[in-house]
Amino acid sequence: MSFYTSLSGLKNAQVDLGVISHNIANVETYGFKQSSTQFSDIVVGSAFSNPKLTQGIGASVEAIVQNFKLGPIEQTGAALDVAIAGDGFFSTVSAASGNTLYTRNGSFQMDANGFIHDGSDNRLQVFPTDTAGNVTSTTPVSAQVPQTNGAGSEFVSVTVEENGNVNAGYADGSVEVIGKIALASFTTPTGLKQVGSSNWQSSGLSGPANMGEPGAGLFGGLRSGSLERSNVDIAEELVSLITAQRNFQANAKAIDTATQIGQTVINLRT
Known part of the structure; x- marks a missing residue:
């Protein structure tokens, strides 16, 4: 389960990086409007599930929203x-x-x-x-x-x-x-x-x-x-880029940790 949960986080971080890169690439494009990525969590349960024990299974991209504020x-x-x-x-x-x-x-x-x-x-x-x-x-x-x-x-x-x-x-x-x-x-x-x-x-x-x-x-x-001009704020985008990179690294680390735990269990059985 943890593999697929972290994998959804990796994919979301990749989408976020793509949107931010697109904004930065168009910082000199006249009439361009900045976009941002919105995410939502994924939770699955049934009528017989204990709501106190419901566990999330990751996140998904909910929308890529355009910002139509006036540019310079x-x-x-x-x-x-x-x-x-x-x-x-x-x-x-x-x-x-x-x-x-x-x-x-x-x-x-x-x-x-x-x-x-x-x-x-x-x-x-x-x-x-x-x-x-x-x-x-x-x-x-x-x-x-x-x-x-x-x-x-x-x-x-x-x-x-x-x-x-x-x-x-x-x-x-x-x-x-x-x-x-x-x-x-x-x-x-x-x-x-x-x-x-x-x-x-x-x-x-x-x-x-x-x-x-x-x-x-x-x-x-x-x-x-x-x-x-484009309404992209380059300083804001660079901060978002760093955040998205950290999110990607954190999810990759979670997958690595789950792999190590799995390997430890296998070693115990052998």
Whole structure:
């Protein structure tokens, strides 16, 4: 019994080490959120068991929980680098698969067709607006900057306001609002499914996305020319790493001790 109890401890410590290593590896990843491992004990008994003599048989991983606290904001100066100063996620749609993704990494760029997208060609979603920036539909669409305006002037610049308005500037000096960035929130963000590249997908645990405008209600305003860094605290992770290593060593020592006891019993019988 003691072998399997300690073996469960070894496996749990290994999982904990993997989660901590993943956090440390992504300390420089924009929009990354730290994860932590939660454990639960395993106790087995029957209706006829004496509760005073119930013995545990180890532990198991109960959950790997993400921490969505705000990371430090770094100024970059790039017009399409956008950080959310508060709650919310950017909504993007994959140009290849059409899947909707959510992210805190606001590092965007523009392609030859005027679509604003991230490094994986996931297109930023915006609410359609009129020329004054008033939202005309609550159904998000892919942000696309026209390469010329109605007068035929060429596109020269793009800016993002705190309220989410995406402004396109043209050679004749005119400025047009092409949409307002749509933000998403979730009832249980810790239930979001990680898919890599600082992206998440909704799941049955997170609930569906609730869309809204930056700076309205629970949604934070936007900071153009800035990016949100990883929220991993490297000092905290190093302390956790040492603790996980000690847990691994302690369980390994318990297995070694059980082996020695078993060998002693065998020697007595022989």
